[in-house]
Amino acid sequence: xxxxxxxxxxxxxxxxxxxxxxxxxxxxxxxxxxxxxxxxxxxxxxxxxxxxxxxxxxxxxxxxxxxxxxxxxxxxxxxxxxxxxxxxxxxxxxxxxxxxxxxxxxxxxxxxxxxxxxxxxxxxxxxxxxxxxxxxxxxxxxxxxxxxxxxxxxxxxxxxxxxxxxxxxxxxxxxxxxxxxxxxxxxxxxxxxxxxxxxxxxxxxxxxxxxxxxxxxxxxxxxxxxxxxxxxxxxx
Amino acid sequence: xxxxxxxxxxxxxxxxxxxxxxxxxxxxxxxxxxxxxxxxxxxxxxxxxxxxxxxxxxxxxxxxxxxxxxxxxxxxxxxxxxxxxxxxxxxxxxxxxxxxxxxxxxxxxxxxxxxxxxxxxxxxxxxxxxxxxxxxxxxxxxxxxxxxxxxxxxxxxxxxxxxxxxxxxxxxxxxxxxxxxxxxxxxxxxxxxxxxxxxxxxxxxxxxxxxxxxxxxxxxxxxxxxxxxxxxxxxxxxxxxxxxxxxxxxxxxxxxxxxxxxxxxxxxxxxxxx
Ligand SMILES: Nc1ncnc2c1ncn2[C@@H]1O[C@H](COP(=O)(O)OP(=O)(O)O)[C@@H](O)[C@H]1O
Ligand SMILES: [Mg+2]
Numbered sequence: 001x002x003x004x005x006x007x008x009x010x011x012x013x014x015x016x017x018x019x020x021x022x023x024x025x026x027x028x029x030x031x032x033x034x035x036x037x038x039x040x041x042x043x044x045x046x047x048x049x050x051x052x053x054x055x056x057x058x059x060x061x062x063x064x065x066x067x068x069x070x071x072x073x074x075x076x077x078x079x080x081x082x083x084x085x086x087x088x089x090x091x092x093x094x095x096x097x098x099x100x101x102x103x104x105x106x107x108x109x110x111x112x113x114x115x116x117x118x119x120x121x122x123x124x125x126x127x128x129x130x131x132x133x134x135x136x137x138x139x140x141x142x143x144x145x146x147x148x149x150x151x152x153x154x155x156x157x158x159x160x161x162x163x164x165x166x167x168x169x170x171x172x173x174x175x176x177x178x179x180x181x182x183x184x185x186x187x188x189x190x191x192x193x194x195x196x197x198x199x200x201x202x203x204x205x206x207x208x209x210x211x212x213x214x215x216x217x218x219x220x221x222x223x224x225x226x227x228x229x230x231x232x233x234x235x236x
Numbered sequence: 237x238x239x240x241x242x243x244x245x246x247x248x249x250x251x252x253x254x255x256x257x258x259x260x261x262x263x264x265x266x267x268x269x270x271x272x273x274x275x276x277x278x279x280x281x282x283x284x285x286x287x288x289x290x291x292x293x294x295x296x297x298x299x300x301x302x303x304x305x306x307x308x309x310x311x312x313x314x315x316x317x318x319x320x321x322x323x324x325x326x327x328x329x330x331x332x333x334x335x336x337x338x339x340x341x342x343x344x345x346x347x348x349x350x351x352x353x354x355x356x357x358x359x360x361x362x363x364x365x366x367x368x369x370x371x372x373x374x375x376x377x378x379x380x381x382x383x384x385x386x387x388x389x390x391x392x393x394x395x396x397x398x399x400x401x402x403x404x405x406x407x408x409x410x411x412x413x414x415x416x417x418x419x420x421x422x423x424x425x426x427x428x429x430x431x432x433x434x435x436x437x438x439x440x441x442x443x444x445x446x447x448x449x450x451x452x453x454x455x456x457x458x459x460x461x462x463x464x465x466x467x468x469x470x471x472x473x474x475x476x477x478x479x480x481x482x483x484x485x486x487x488x489x490x491x492x493x494x495x496x497x498x499x500x501x502x503x504x505x506x507x508x509x510x
Contacts, residue, residue: 132321132322133323133325133326135286135319135323136325138286138309139286139312139316139317139319140312140316140336140420140423141309141311141312141313141423142340143309146340
């Protein structure tokens, strides 16, 4: 056991001389890929579900769709994401004979999972938009879906941007479980460095720092986006 | 133009409209008055099926639009609506508010012509005698430019051309309602429905909105107006209708309506508001 300085030296040696950074970059790319694509898929699914949930339910079709959506949300919120990953990769994938990498499965599962959470966020967002906005859209002859897409949803997204940002941050941190299905993320990369140098302290600290920096950058990005979206509230 | 026959509306078990029949002709200015909760808004909202009627018919240009099978969006484009709380699109600038629907509708038409032409082209590959394509005289860019110009004209008309690119949150109530009225006008509707257009305004802004409505009336626009502005009704309407408990209890030209009301409940109502 050397001092802290020796540990840092060892880490730097592993990181640069033994090309640990290649692994770390790959891990970083996968982490971001899974979180970003997962969030985008999640927003699309979440918006669709949220729309189904706010439609009046006099008729049969909306009721059936609503039941399906409730089931979906209950399923994905009721089980841990690790369990969903494991089932998708080790049960469903062989069952349907699909050929997908761990990263691809992770993107899909994170998308489906965040869809369930995003739907609740988006529903709150849609309900926060004054009902008169949809009415005005319908009154000029736009269809329900056009009014939602052009008028209600942009306003809803603006209202929930901070919450969606938190969802993104949660996703980034949750990606640290994808090693369960053999995908290389930051955790796998730093674990690799650690186990090759028999020294885990510095790699894990650096890993934590990278996560913190990522989260801070995202928070900053959200603040900037909010500011530019808020121009419709500002007085000229 | 609009023939309302035995219109009924109930919400759950609550009867709000109990058999309303009325005919609106082109150029008519019909003012609807009545106590709060009597069903005036519901009546107006049934006319363009914002609320689905639960009974009766609304014949608009020969089509019963209360029939759930008709494509209501097409008919709503011929019927403008102006709301008490303006309901300008908050995420759009003033000019975008006005252009949104007309641009969308024309682009949709253009797309549908292009789709038809594509079908003709494909079939022409297998035809001896080629069928001619439908003529296309416009482009997406031209539609936008034309509607922008038209919207600017409308804004000039209400003296707000310098507000074209601001968001609605920066306008006063009176300005918002005038923009909402020209937004309805931008679709070239045959009739405009007004639901208490001045009730949410500060008193000093009521005049500018009523003046714009008077100007529309002079140009021959057909209007159905729910309002508490009795002076306006007297001056502009050619027919005033009194609704109470979801029924029309009196319908007469304004002189007779205000000068010689027959229904006792109308007499009572007028004695309170005049
Ligand atoms: N969406 C609705 N659901 C249930 N009741 C409604 C609804 N809209 C209106 N009502 C009821 O219908 C009655 C008439 O309302 P409304 O047409 O708004 O009256 P007015 O515009 O004359 O004040 C009121 O008692 C109101 O509570
Ligand atoms: Mg009302």
